[in-house]
Amino acid sequence: MAVVSLEGVGVVGLAAAVPKNRIDNLVPAGIFTEEDARAVVDKTGIRTRRVAPASVCASDLCHLAADRLLNDMGIDRSTIDVLIFVSQTPDYRMPATAVLLQHRLRLTRATGAFDVNLGCSGFVYGLWMASSFCAQPAVRRVLLLNGETRTKAYSPRDKATGLLFGDAGSATLLEKCEGAGTSFFSFNSDGSRGDFISIKGGGYRHPSSPETLREKTYENGSVRSDEHGVMNGPGVFEFLIEEVPGDIRRILTASGATIGEIDAFVFHQANKFMNEHLRRKLRIPAEKMPYSLHEYGNTSSVSIPLTMVTQLGTMLRERRNRLLLSGFGVGLSWGSAVLSTERMHVSELAELDA
């Protein structure tokens, strides 16, 4: 898809929530030896993660983040016309979690609400959809929620993925905003590599059954069922180095911005080793690329807003910024955005104690 652009809509507020329960990857647990764990932490940069208890869903983390954001900003909830929930760990197969959140967040019945099934690229896609709605004359405000409890989607006994994921939710508020100028977005998909990151069982192609739930032991000692996520790490890395630098160069060109004019490059937080490779390849200065994965792990579509809240809060509150965002992964799906933000509201990180 060509690079698309849109004017006069801006992100005015941002909040994120994580479960209080913090796991240190270096404290030996489960199938990981101290040596295994040390190697994963050194390479991926992921030291700690937040893990939700069985009773907490992605929607609960988003609910907390959104409640805090709307209260902190003193927003009249009847002015929110559209609610978008981006997640691959919804409450139910139906109805859409966004619709349930309309009620839980006390939004009016005139709210347009829907779910979007995307992962690592989901914040960039979500921002585009939210911005497009917000550009409509009749729409006053749009609330974008990104939530994931990815720790529940993978087997804790899978050596390739057991220490990588964290749970989190975010809320992003968009409004018409003269100073926002033009926002640029690019989107890409490659379904031929759909099996690189996937959960095979439990949908309608391979419905849940005793067989899909049966745990199997693999060559490297990993244990998982067909209802757990699998990841082809080398395949994903190959995808990343082939596709993502070009996408970022394309959006820089389309937006007319140079690397020097971008205040921060906020990339999906999957693996520090991979992001550092991208950073060096694109010659992005280290101080312009924030990380949150050392504290929160890979939180899928929440990783970009969570990094903004936890690492860029002061800068986003105090001045105007030009940001380049890039999300890449499950689908395979990837996209980038260049946007300007005025001084915006950023709530303190909320912790859910359940």
Place this chain on the structure above:
Amino acid sequence: MANEISNDELVALMAEVLECPKEELSENSKFREHSAWDSLAHLSTVSLVDEAFGVVLRAEDFKAIQTIAELADYVRNARRS
């Protein structure tokens, strides 16, 4: 196009990946049999080959590569095509 890449350059690169002295390896070394070889070493190899030579080592092709000399052949061919 830069000068032809030597097998020795790939020996040096694999020594960096395997975090071992260069003298421990030769172009005939089967790097997968090295005690430090694992899935993370695989990612390092892909990253360093891309950075040093601008060649993306495809997972499919890489499976068949056993020795450092074969890796060097792959990189040279990829740069020609």
